[in-house]
Amino acid sequence: MRKCVSLEDEPGFQQIYSPVLTQAIDRGLKGHSGTGVVDWGYALVGPDTKPGRKAKTKPVGKLPPTPPVDPNVVNPVVTGSNVYFDYLFNTYGTPEMRALINKYPKVKIVVYNGGGYFSPSEGEYGTVYTSKGLGGDVSTLFHEYGHALDNIIGKDLHKDHASMGTSRFFIDEFLKDGKKMGMIIDDSFYWDYLSKNGISFPITTKRMFNLNKGASRRDIEKNMNPGDHWRIVEKLLKITKEKVREVENVKNPNPVKVKRAEDDYKKMSALYDAYLKRIEAVKNIRKLVMSSPLAKYQGDKAAVYRQRGAIGDIIDALTSGEIYDWEAVSKERIMLGGHGFGYYNMRKTSSGYNTNFNVHGSMFFRRVEIWAQFFQFLIHQDNTSANIMKKLMPNTDKKFQQLIKEAQNAKLQVAEAFNLTKKL
Amino acid sequence: MMYTELELEFYKAETRHEEKFGEPPYFTGIINPSADGEEYISLIEEAIRKNKPLNQEKEVPPYLRTGKVIY
Numbered sequence: 001m002r003k004c005v006s007l008e009d010e011p012g013f014q015q016i017y018s019p020v021l022t023q024a025i026d027r028g029l030k031g032h033s034g035t036g037v038v039d040w041g042y043a044l045v046g047p048d049t050k051p052g053r054k055a056k057t058k059p060v061g062k063l064p065p066t067p068p069v070d071p072n073v074v075n076p077v078v079t080g081s082n083v084y085f086d087y088l089f090n091t092y093g094t095p096e097m098r099a100l101i102n103k104y105p106k107v108k109i110v111v112y113n114g115g116g117y118f119s120p121s122e123g124e125y126g127t128v129y130t131s132k133g134l135g136g137d138v139s140t141l142f143h144e145y146g147h148a149l150d151n152i153i154g155k156d157l158h159k160d161h162a163s164m165g166t167s168r169f170f171i172d173e174f175l176k177d178g179k180k181m182g183m184i185i186d187d188s189f190y191w192d193y194l195s196k197n198g199i200s201f202p203i204t205t206k207r208m209f210n211l212n213k214g215a216s217r218r219d220i221e222k223n224m225n226p227g228d229h230w231r232i233v234e235k236l237l238k239i240t241k242e243k244v245r246e247v248e249n250v251k252n253p254n255p256v257k258v259k260r261a262e263d264d265y266k267k268m269s270a271l272y273d274a275y276l277k278r279i280e281a282v283k284n285i286r287k288l289v290m291s292s293p294l295a296k297y298q299g300d301k302a303a304v305y306r307q308r309g310a311i312g313d314i315i316d317a318l319t320s321g322e323i324y325d326w327e328a329v330s331k332e333r334i335m336l337g338g339h340g341f342g343y344y345n346m347r348k349t350s351s352g353y354n355t356n357f358n359v360h361g362s363m364f365f366r367r368v369e370i371w372a373q374f375f376q377f378l379i380h381q382d383n384t385s386a387n388i389m390k391k392l393m394p395n396t397d398k399k400f401q402q403l404i405k406e407a408q409n410a411k412l413q414v415a416e417a418f419n420l421t422k423k424l
Numbered sequence: 425m426m427y428t429e430l431e432l433e434f435y436k437a438e439t440r441h442e443e444k445f446g447e448p449p450y451f452t453g454i455i456n457p458s459a460d461g462e463e464y465i466s467l468i469e470e471a472i473r474k475n476k477p478l479n480q481e482k483e484v485p486p487y488l489r490t491g492k493v494i495y
Contacts, residue, residue: 092458115450115452115453115454115493115495116495117453117488117495118493118494118495119492119494120492120493120494121492133458135459136456136459143454147494166495290427291426295428298430305458305459306456306459306460308456308458308459309454309455309456309457309459309460310454310456312456313454323495328448333427333431333435336456336458337454337455337456337457337458337459338454338455339454339455339495340451340452340455341450349481350479351450351479351481351482351484351489352449353481355489365494368494369494372494
């Protein structure tokens with residue numbers, strides 16, 4: 001017969017220092033499923049790897065055993081998942097950011113060689129899916145764990161019940177920097193004009209773009225394929241120009257109509273110029289990155305070479321994917337990297353689906369990705385990219401540092417249970 | 425404009441794909457040709473060889489298309 005004992009009444013129990021056990025008990029009491037059903041802290045049995053999302057990626061050969069953690073490493077991270085990820089954190093991460101990771105509950109990290117992603121709804125704080133044995137393992141892990149911390153800190157420190165609750169605090173700053181950089185443009189005229197007048201024209205040789213008057217921004221965007229935004233911009237410039245000619249070339253021009261048409265053309269021309277100026281600004285950022293030490297890296301173990309693309313992704317987020325849209329039409333290539341079509345706006349992806357159905361959805365992806373890229377640069381021991389971003393986006397950098405500092409200094413109810421910031 | 429050699433090779437492969445299928449190849453997640461170009465090129469070459477346009481978006485399981493996951 002099994003004898004039941006109360007562990008808490010056992011002598012010495014209170015002196016046991018085991019963050020893993022404490023975390024397991026806390027999670028157990030809440031229930032892994034999040035339903036509140038007590039499951040006593042046992043991790044559910046399941047595979048810790050998943051097949052690749054990209055079915056055609058190169059197969060990963062047998063990997064050498066993960067080297068042990070250097071005993072002299074400060075603030076070693078023990079994720080509780082595959083030790084390979086502990087090794088990456090402890091080899092390429094900074095001690096300060098390792099301490100931050102240790103301060104908060106850890107998320108499950110699953111090996112996934114089909115492209116990293118973070119699933120905020122899996123587990124109490126989400127689950128990281130990241131690669132093992134590919135060239136960019138370090139950068140994928142740091143980026144995805146940046147998403148995880150956005151979520152964890154948001155829940156534990158900012159008491160935000162929605163997912164990814166930390167990055168929402170620096171939206172104003174990146175919008176301000178984005179405007180200053182020429183990446184974020186006031187395009188309200190474009191949307192207002194389309195909504196007020198509608199449009200119907202052969203957008204490509206094979207396809208018509210039809211829009212009724214009174215359409216909302218969502219209605220307009222949801223039918224846009226890659227490249228359509230730029231095609232419509234060019235068409236609107238022509239339409240507004242022709243409209244001026246049309247109202248002027250009559251026997252008795254109506255001064256009100258002429259004035260209105262001229263105003264529209266002026267605003268559309270100014271917007272078009274702003275778009276072209278933005279293209280030039282993006283080219284200059286590419287030049288800046290490619291003339292920095294970042295340009296020399298290729299295939300290095302620390303995966304610094306992948307940070308060029310990460311800077312490109314910040315540009316992609318700031319411009320709501322509109323540089324890729326321009327590339328699709330112009331066939332010029334200026335982007336260093338990014339998330340492609342339909343991720344940072346409500347337009348269609350390359351497969352014809354829509355990821356976002358309102359402006360908040362697209363803003364969500366913009367802020368969380370900028371946060372994760374900033375975190376990736378901050379945790380990495382190589383600070384070249386962090387310095388570039390500090391120069392390009394000083395307000396965002398300042399706010400980001402402030403949010404990280406708050407998270408580092410916060411007194412959490414469970415903080416001590418997870419504090420592993422001691423030297424081994 | 426300064427490009428890495430890998431990027432230039434990738435753009436050439438991308439052009440070959442577009443010439444054959446009438447559309448460029450599409451990749452999911454963070455697109456980073458200057459870092460992952462080699463992998464992209466081999467995927468494009470395979471797509472051309474097998475005469476099937478490359479669009480990873482279409483191969484993504486439905487639950488990853490919903491916006492509930494973050495790349």
